[in-house]
Amino acid sequence: MHERFKRLCEIPSVTENERAVTDAIAAELRGMGYEVSEDDAAGPARAGAGNLTCRIPAANGTGAGDGEGPWTMFAAHVDTVPHEGTIEVVLEEGVFLSAGDTILGADNKAAVTVLMEMAAIWADGEGPPAGVELLFTVAEEQGLRGAHAYDVSSLKSDTGFVLDHATPIGEIITAAPTYKKIKADFTGVESHAGLYPEKGASAIQAASAAIAAMELGRLDPETTANVGLIEGGSAPNVVAGSCRVTAEARAIEIERVQEVVTAMVEACQWAAGEHRCDVDVEISENFRGYRVKPTSKALAIGRAALESCGVEPREVHTGGGSDANAFRIRGFDALLLANGTKANHTSDESVTLEALDLMLDVCLAAVAEAAKC
Secondary structure, eight states: OHHHHHHHHTSOOBTTOOHHHHHHHHHHHHHTTOOEEEOSTTTTTTOSSOOEEEEEOOTTSTTSTTOOSOEEEEEEEOOBOOOSSOOOEEEETTEEEESSSSOOOHHHHHHHHHHHHHHHHHHHSSOOSSEEEEEEESSOTTTSHHHHHSOGGGOSOSEEEEEEEOSOTTEEEEEEOEEEEEEEEEEOBOEETTTOGGGOBOHHHHHHHHHHHSOOEEEETTEEEEEEEEEEOSOTTEEOSEEEEEEEEEESSHHHHHHHHHHHHHHHHHHHHHTTOEEEEEEEEEEOOEEOOTTOHHHHHHHHHHHHTTOOOEEEEOSSOOHHHHHHTTTOEEEEEEOOOBSTTSTTOEEEHHHHHHHHHHHHHHHHHHHHO
């Protein structure tokens, strides 16, 4: 398993360029004797490949193709965030690290590796105690696009586990936010900044006033807002005729995120008027938030699996999104679990041998618990 992790991390798979890694995963699974299907999500998800699904029937035949018996799903995404240079994985004192100034790729290839190891174990043995569906998604890092394009109704499972939260194993994510992106294009009037500044209307000045009027940062325990990009102007000696501000708002409750977005848009409209500019605002939703109900079957299985591995379950909320958001919004009982990785999206990213082994144990335990349901 540890060699597989190293090998997978070193296959480039930035979002929209997933083909090499999906081909490697599919080839290895087929070499184990499994059937692997690829959906047509590459187009709508704007990805380099489609999502992969591998079904492994239960050892006793209960989970066979007739759809009878318990099934459960495990999901991991194969793409990574953009990075410079080539990933080289090193192992130092039981910890996997990047050898250079780039990401490691443990997000989410640590989970991909665990799913592959489960398949390898059952290929060499009698099979799992419940039917298992392994799902490898694409384009997760850019708005969960692969998961959004996946046909959840094609699953035999009624529960699933997404292994994509970079915190200590044991954390169960029971609430995640709705994420809304705001793109505001300010249009002013260009003029020579030294000769006729009074004839200009600065789009940058309007954008700056809008940002100053916004309430940003952590607004309450479940709500955040941020301005992440400002792009505008053409030259230091020209009053800026254009400026784009890209911002976001997140909140677990949809009404709350809409309230924050409305206030940010109103700040843009006010500032544009004050500075003789126009503004065009575009709002998009990357994913919808959720709260896991205490009656969730996946929650019960996840808790029991962790406890059987000697890990105390800890229910937490998150400010980030995952494929679980895309699955739950369509009524599928997916549970996001911590995978023990650290410092994702940075050159300090890491995962320990111990975390990989424990993640595998928890997943195997989850299958055993699902077989009882």
